[in-house]
Amino acid sequence: MKKNMLKRSLALAMSSAMVMGALAGCSGSTQPTTEGGTQSSQTSDDKTQNTSSGTSEGGESTSAEGAGIDGWQPFADNVKLQIPVYDRGGEVDVTNNYWTQWVQTNFGDKYNITVEFVAIPRGDVLNAYANLANAQDLPTILMEYDFPKQAQWADDGYLQELDLEKLKTIAPNYYAMMEEQGNLDYTDLNDTTYFALAERPYSQNTYNYVTFYRQDWLDQLGLEYPTTWEDTLKVYAAIKEAGLAEYPAGGTKISGAGVDQNYGYRSNPQDEYEWATTGDYAIPALSTEAQKNLLKRRNELYNLGYFNPDFTQREAADGEADFIAGNAFTYTAYIAPSISVLDSFYETNPDAHLSIAVCPGLIEDTGSDGISTTNAYRPNNNFGMMIGFSALASDDEITAAMMYMEWMLAGEVDGTSALFTMQYGIEGETFEYDENGYPVITNNTEGEYAMANNNKDYWCVAVESKTLGTIEDDIKLNMPVNYPDSDEWYQQILDNYKGMESMVDSGVIQPDCNFAVTLTSVTDNQEALLGLYEEFASKLTVASEDEFDTLYEQFKQEYLDAGYQAIIDERGQAYNDGMTSKMK
């Protein structure tokens, strides 16, 4: 009898638990991720309150409309603010760590706002936002660097119109920054205002994206870092012959947005119509002569045995592993006080000598293959992060988002700038002041105060890089320090900056065209074309020299038919209608 009772109870408990479990998976409600000690939990009641406060008239619950930070008052009802943050796959939980809790304590709690961070995988931004939109759970703001992505979101109805007057009232410093940087020119799409734009210092100059190369190898071979195609081939041949690297040109998968940028292969000066229709970096312009030449050069490297033949089976991490293992000639990265690949590299190769490639100014080169190139690069947009506001957000939530942006740019905590603390951390823990009074990061990658990606994915809402106002100071602030060759790098980075400045002055550096209208052909075809490009570019890389041209013509036509011609036509129409930016 007892046994039967037990059986019955178990059956009842199991079936109830399983059914409840299954049904719970279908629930549309979401709970916040684990909260910090100072952070209050968001209950369903809170959610209801948020909704009602957002729709309430007369702004009863909104006490934050005063001019600037000094005029802000806490919300009467708690407001949930959801901020996206890139998850780059590091060890720090980007949605819950010391710094998210610090924001909650010093900003959220003060104004009765629950700040919730939403992780967006860096390599899958569009899908991540699409999934959130599908679940009707978009974060309060949507952030992206690329204009086309924001344009797509605006077109798909993810965004609501931005009231610039409201931004000016709640976040006067932020608005003033936009005005000062000339970013008010980029707020509109299809005659509707959607975007607030963060500051990007040195937007035309990409001095902070550097190439480290094996100076010790070049010294051993008696060669200089190459600046022409013929010299590049000589260096590769010498490296291979000396057995320093089997594949001196490296080689990983040819995939993803921004792959195979052809700026150096374009004519100088560029044709403005061609620049507007095929000159962006997001969708490779396979049908252009510039792209053909880029691919032809890679094909040559492959056929000469300098390019890793397993490239289609190698991820970017494999390239980094090669460099760390001492089997690669170069490594390219954004400068930061600490770069994990360099940490590992010097551990593995303590006697190695790394230099940073310096741009000597404009170089125009024609190789023996007849292909003309320059060392032009892709400049950034005038602005940093583009910020759109969710169509699902209430008035109060938008207000809270604007407060957050203003606080991150101009807020203070205990007499110190909030932005400074987010960028550098805590004196004695994550940074020290050097003899010149510069803050120098000492340890921001480990321990309680660890910063994922130097906390940049939080403070990018205000500014794109740390800056003290002069390039010399900024290089000292941002450059990799405490490495065996660090002493040489300051001058090399500065020289590189100056070389790039002279290129900007020469007019060869042109930012991508921006469109004031939505391009449906881009949103319709971008993903499919990126997939096709990976396939075609890979096949063209491994083609024999004889079959390259025939194969290229075949792929070019397929690429155009698969949607690239539609993109060219729509962009061309926008250009002819005067709905695009112009070349400088």
Add this chain to the structure above:
Amino acid sequence: MGKGSKEAVAKAKPQVKTSWKKAFKRDWQLYLLLIFPLAMVFIFNYAAYPGLRMVFMNYKVMKGYSGSQWVGMKNFVDLFTGPSSARFLMALKNSIVFNLLDLALGFPMPIILAVMLNELRFPKYKKVTQTILYLPHFLSWAVIGSIALTMFRTNTGLINMTFTSFGWIEQGIPFLTEKFHWAATYLLIGVWQGMGWGSILYLAAITGISGDLYEAAMIDGASRWQRIWHITLPGIRPTIVTLLIMNLGRLMGSNLERLVALDNALVRDFQYQLAVYIYDYGFSGQHYSIGTAANLFQSLVGLAMVLIADRVAKALGETGLL
């Protein structure tokens, strides 16, 4: 047995009449336990069905079902004539060809394996062999993909490095980077992964064959091969037919995980199958309606194949599936 005798047997059976209430009172625990699988089936197999109406819409996430525009059959027409039609048709062709090849290679292998295992007489050896053969089924495709990459990379894969070091080959075999080599690798990995697990049903069917038949055949002097041919295989024929019909239903299907795990940009001519098209173009490219239309098309053809195969099997005197 004549018609009259059938009626007699039916009449002789005890007529147990029971009400729903009584049945429930007696077996309520069983009905309670059934709620879970029924809920799962309802939620995951039927609850999403109303969402299928997006195949007749230009579905936009933020507009939802109520705000998205109705477009009739346009999505189906676009599959065959729209901007992505070349890719869709390629995916369709590849799916059919590779599923047929999978069927031709992968379907007989579990049968052969089951017959071979059945003939093994040393129990421990048989059990160990079976366990080893079942194991690949429990590996995820991500793990299999990683193993395949380590084993079959053109220049740095274990197989090619071994062959090269022994001087058997001068250049690495492009197992994963040349489309015909890839096709063979893809198919054989599929067979390796599935044949052990697939043999379980046949082994179970074989155990259902009466031992008397084998005994009689042995007394009559039948060889092992003759016993297999005349007793074992006819004994598991209904199982073979049922599984064949079910496999034919998957003729249009494809396993995204398997294709992604073994993906390579140089073999898209073969690797690009319907699952990839639906994921890449439909999901990643956010053409949800077209992706759903492709999936529905795939399912309907699969259903048609099952129905046709079932009719053919019945026409040939087999029991069939439905």
